[in-house]
Amino acid sequence: MPPSSLRVVYAFAREMHPKTSDVFIQYGTAGFRTKAILLEHVVYRMGLLAVIRSRVKNGRAIGMMITASHNLEPDNGVKLIDPDGEMLEQSWEEIATRLANVSDNDLESTTAQVIKEVNADMSLKAAVFIGMDTRYTSPRLAAAAVHGVIALKGTPKEFGIVTTPMLHFCVKCRNDNTYGTPTEEGYYEKIVGAFKNIRQKLPVTGEYNTTLYVDGANGVGGKKLNIIKKTLDGELDLVLYNLGGNGGKLNLNCGADFVKVSQKPPVGVEHAPFQRVASLDGDGDRIVYYYLDDKEKMHLLDGDRIATLLASYITELLKACYAEELRLGLVQTAYANGASTKYITEDLKVPVTCVKTGVKHLHHAALSYDVGVYFEANGHGTVVYSELAKKTIRKIAEEGDVEQRKAASLLLNFIDMTNETVGDAISDLFLVETVLCARGHNVRQWMTAYTDLPCRQLKVTVQDRNAISTADAERVCTSPEGLQTRINELVSGYKSGRSFVRPSGTEDVVRVYAEADTQESADKLAAEVAQAVFDLAGGVGERPKLPA
Numbered sequence: 001m002p003p004s005s006l007r008v009v010y011a012f013a014r015e016m017h018p019k020t021s022d023v024f025i026q027y028g029t030a031g032f033r034t035k036a037i038l039l040e041h042v043v044y045r046m047g048l049l050a051v052i053r054s055r056v057k058n059g060r061a062i063g064m065m066i067t068a069s070h071n072l073e074p075d076n077g078v079k080l081i082d083p084d085g086e087m088l089e090q091s092w093e094e095i096a097t098r099l100a101n102v103s104d105n106d107l108e109s110t111t112a113q114v115i116k117e118v119n120a121d122m123s124l125k126a127a128v129f130i131g132m133d134t135r136y137t138s139p140r141l142a143a144a145a146v147h148g149v150i151a152l153k154g155t156p157k158e159f160g161i162v163t164t165p166m167l168h169f170c171v172k173c174r175n176d177n178t179y180g181t182p183t184e185e186g187y188y189e190k191i192v193g194a195f196k197n198i199r200q201k202l203p204v205t206g207e208y209n210t211t212l213y214v215d216g217a218n219g220v221g222g223k224k225l226n227i228i229k230k231t232l233d234g235e236l237d238l239v240l241y242n243l244g245g246n247g248g249k250l251n252l253n254c255g256a257d258f259v260k261v262s263q264k265p266p267v268g269v270e271h272a273p274f275q276r277v278a279s280l281d282g283d284g285d286r287i288v289y290y291y292l293d294d295k296e297k298m299h300l301l302d303g304d305r306i307a308t309l310l311a312s313y314i315t316e317l318l319k320a321c322y323a324e325e326l327r328l329g330l331v332q333t334a335y336a337n338g339a340s341t342k343y344i345t346e347d348l349k350v351p352v353t354c355v356k357t358g359v360k361h362l363h364h365a366a367l368s369y370d371v372g373v374y375f376e377a378n379g380h381g382t383v384v385y386s387e388l389a390k391k392t393i394r395k396i397a398e399e400g401d402v403e404q405r406k407a408a409s410l411l412l413n414f415i416d417m418t419n420e421t422v423g424d425a426i427s428d429l430f431l432v433e434t435v436l437c438a439r440g441h442n443v444r445q446w447m448t449a450y451t452d453l454p455c456r457q458l459k460v461t462v463q464d465r466n467a468i469s470t471a472d473a474e475r476v477c478t479s480p481e482g483l484q485t486r487i488n489e490l491v492s493g494y495k496s497g498r499s500f501v502r503p504s505g506t507e508d509v510v511r512v513y514a515e516a517d518t519q520e521s522a523d524k525l526a527a528e529v530a531q532a533v534f535d536l537a538g539g540v541g542e543r544p545k546l547p548a
C-alpha cells in the first residue's frame with residue numbers, strides 16, 4: 001500500500017477517535033486495561049495493528065476482544081489474539097504500546113514505520129475477529145475497533161457479545177478448520193457436544209449430584225450458560241445466579257476474582273449447605289468452585305484444585321490406555337498453594353513447572369509436555385495436548401483392546417471438551433463436572449485430596465511499582481536492595497511460611513502473597529511483608545497495618 005493511502009488512518013483518528021488524554025498506557029499482562037473513557041483511541045489503533053499483524057501472518061485471522069475481565073464496570077480493555085488462538089506474541093506488546101501512545105499527528109508516520117519494521121505486505125488480505133463483553137462501554141469500543149480495521153482495508157467480522165475464550169476458539173477455527181467451526185454455535189457444538197457424548201458413557205454414580213449452582217458475575221459467561229442450559233437434557237441441572245438482571249452489577253461483590261481474593265461467597269446466590277457452586281469471572285475465562293458447610297463456613301476449590309483434579313483423571317485414563325509414554329506435566333505460578341504443589345509432586349508424581357504470572361507464560365510452558373495442564377490459582381487455565389498425544393490416543397481408540405478403547409474414547413471426548421486455546425470457564429466447568437461424575441464424587445470428597453495452607457494476598461501502593469524486580473519465576477525479589485533479606489527473615493519466623501512480592505501487571509500496586517500453617521499466621525506474615533515493601537520500596541499513603 002503506498003503511504004498516501006495511510007492518510008485515512010489520520011483522518012479517521014482525528015474525526016472519530018481522537019486521542020483525548022496524555023495518560024501513558026501500556027500493553028500489560030492481559031492487554032490494555034483502564035477506565036473505558038480513556039480507551040477509544042487505543043482500541044481504534046489496535047484495529048490498525050490487528051490488520052498489520054494479520055498481514056504479517058499471511059492473512060490469517062487475528063482476534064480483538066473488548067473486555068476488562070474481572071475489573072469493575074467503569075473499566076474496559078482490549079486484548080489481541082494471535083492466529084492459533086493464543087495471546088499476542090510478546091515482542092509485539094512494545095509495538096502496541098508505542099502505537100497506542102503517539103499523538104494523532106504522529107499516528108500516520110508511526111503506522112508507516114511499524115509496517116516497515118515488521119515487514120508487512122499491505123497488499124494482502126487481512127481478517128480481524130472482534131468480540132466484546134457485556135459492559136455498556138463495549139459497543140462503542142467495538143465500533144472503534146472496526147474503524148481501525150477498515151482504515152487499513154482489512155475485513156472486520158463482529159461476533160457481538162461473546163466470552164473471551166469463545167473468541168479465541170473462533171480465531172483458532174478460522175485458521176485451522178480441523179479444530180471446529182468458527183462461530184458461537186460451532187463452539188457449543190464441539191464443547192457442549194463432547195460433554196453430552198461423554199455423559200452417555202458415564203452414568204451418574206455414587207455421591208455425584210447433577211445440580212450445579214453458578215455465580216455468573218453479572219457478566220457474559222452466565223448469559224452463555226443460560227443458552228447452554230436449555231440444550232442440556234438431565235446431564236447437568238444448572239441453577240444460575242448473577243446473570244446481570246435485577247440491578248446486579250458486573251463483578252461487584254461477586255465473580256471468581258472476588259470469591260478467590262476475599263475468600264467470601266458472592267452476593268446474589270442462594271446457598272444450600274454442601275451444594276457446589278461454580279463462580280465465573282466477568283468475561284468467562286476464569287472459574288473457581290466453593291461450598292458452604294452447615295456452619296456457613298466457605299470452602300474454596302480454586303485453580304490449583306481444578307488442575308489437580310484434571311491432571312489426576314487424565315493420568316488415570318492414560319494409564320488405562322497404556323499410553324504412559326505420553327508425558328503429562330502441570331504448570332503453576334508462585335501463587336499456587338504450597339499444599340497443591342506438594343500433592344502434585346509427592347502423591348500424583350506429576351512434574352511441575354513454575355512460571356511467571358500471566359496466562360501466556362503458563363500456556364507456553366505447558367506446550368513442552370505431551371499433555372500440559374496449566375492453571376493460575378485464580379482459576380484461569382486449561383489443558384493442551386500435543387499432536388503426538390492426539391495421534392497416539394486416536395490410534396488406541398481404534399486399535400486397542402476393549403478396555404484401552406474405552407479409556408481412549410473417553411479421553412478423545414475429554415480433549416474435544418477442552419478449549420485448548422486459552423483458559424475457559426465454560427469448558428473447565430464441563431471438564432470438572434465430568435471428572436466428579438466419573439468418580440461419583442461430591443464436592444467434599446473432591447476437597448479431601450489435600451488441605452490448602454492458609455494464605456493471604458495484600459496490595460501495597462508505592463511511588464513506582466517497577467522499583468520492584470524479581471527473578472526465579474517471581475519467587476525472589478532482586479530489588480530494592482535488602483527487601484528479599486527482610487522477607488527471608490520474616491518468613492523464617494513462621495511454620496510452613498512462604499511469601500513473595502511482585503509488581504502487578506494489571507493494577508498500579510505491588511502484590512504481596514503469604515502462606516503459613518494457620519490463617520492468623522498467614523495474615524500476620526502478609527501484613528509484615530507489606531510493611532517491608534512500604535518501607536523499602538517507596539510506599540505512599542497509609543502504612544499497612546498489622547492485624548489486631
Ligand SMILES: CC(=O)N[C@H]1[C@@H](OP(=O)(O)O)O[C@H](CO)[C@@H](O)[C@@H]1O
Pocket residue numbers: 029030069335357358359376378380503504505506507511
Ligand atoms: C495474582 C493474580 O491473580 N494475578 C492476575 C492478574 O495479574 P497481575 O499481574 O497480578 O495484576 O490478572 C491477570 C490477567 O487476568 C492474571 O493472569 C493474573 O493471574
Ligand SMILES: [Mg+2]
Pocket residue numbers: 069070281282283284285286
Ligand atoms: Mg477474565
